Amino acid sequence: MSAAHPPAWLDELVLDADGPPWLAIGLARVPEVEWLLVDDERPAELAERARLLAERDDEVFAALPGTEAAGTEVLGLVTGWLAARGHDGTPLAGVHPLEAAGRLVQEDLVLMVERDGDFHLDAACLCFPSHWRLADKLGRPTSAVHRPVPGYAEELSARVDRFLARLRPGVVTARRNWSVHPSPALFAPVPPPPSPGADLWLRSERQTLRRLRDSGAVLFTIRVQQTPFASLVHRPDVAGRLAARLRAQPSAFTGYQGLAPLLPEVLSGLEEALGGR
Secondary structure, eight states: OOOOOOOGGGGGOOOOOSOSSOOOOOOEEEOGGGSSOOOTTHHHHHHHHHHHHHHSHHHHEEEOTTOHHHHHHHHHHHHHHHHHTTOOOOOOTTSOHHHHHHTTSSSEEEEEEEETTEEEEEEEEOSSOBSOOHHHHTTOBHHHHTTTSTTHHHHTHHHHHHHHHHOOBTOEEEEEEEEEESSOOSOBSSOOOOOTTOOOEEEEEEEEEEEOTTTOOEEEEEEEEEEEGGGGGGOHHHHHHHHHHHHHSOHHHHHHTTOGGGHHHHHHHHHHHHHTO
C-alpha cells in the first residue's frame, strides 16, 4: 500500500505512556460550529449508513419506547446545524427521528436517558461500531455499558457520572480515542479473526457529548476516522508515541482492544514507519 498523506486529526490523539491511570475523560469544550464533522467522505459514508439501515437494521438501530421526543430534539439540532452550514439535510419520513438524524450525518448517534438515578443507553443509530454490539448495551446504565473496559470502574466511573449530571444544555464537549484494526471496514461490531499480513489501520473515534434542552437526555456522537499505518511514515512522532503506549500499557488493555494476537505485527508496522523518517 502506498503511503497516504496523514490526516490532521492525528494531532488530537492522546497517547500517554506514563500511566497509571491509563484512562482519562479527556473532554474539552468546543464551539457549536465544531459539533459535527463534514468532509469529502460524506456521500460514501451516508450511502453506507443507508445500506446498513436497509439490510441490517436490527443490528444498527434500536430505540426503547419513550425516546421519540428526545429523538425529535436530536433531529432538529442536526437539520439546523447542517442547514446553517449549507449542507443538505432533508430527513426521511416514517422512521424514528433518531434514525432520520443518523441518516444525515457521518456520526453515530447515541441517546443516554436519565432514569433511576443513572444515564441509560436507550436509543442509538450505530452504523460504525468499533468492536461492540448495540444489542448488548441497549437499556443499560453507563457503568454497565463500560464494564468491559479495564479499570473503568476504578478510574473513571464516578467521574463520568458526575460529568453527565453537571452537563448543561448549550455546552458541547469533545474527545478522541484510538484503536488499531486489521481492516478499513467501518461496520466492525466484532474483531475479525487474526490475519497475518493484513493491512493495519489506525482508527479513531471523535466523540462529543451534549445535553438536550427539552428532554434532558444526553446525546453522544461518535465519528469514526481512519488512516492506514502506511501514512505514519510521514508522522514518526505519532508512530513512536503509539509504540511506546502499546509497550507500556497493561496487557488487559491490549486484550480489550483486540490487539493481543496482532501486537507483534502492530509494533513491527510502527517500527517500519519510524524507519521511514
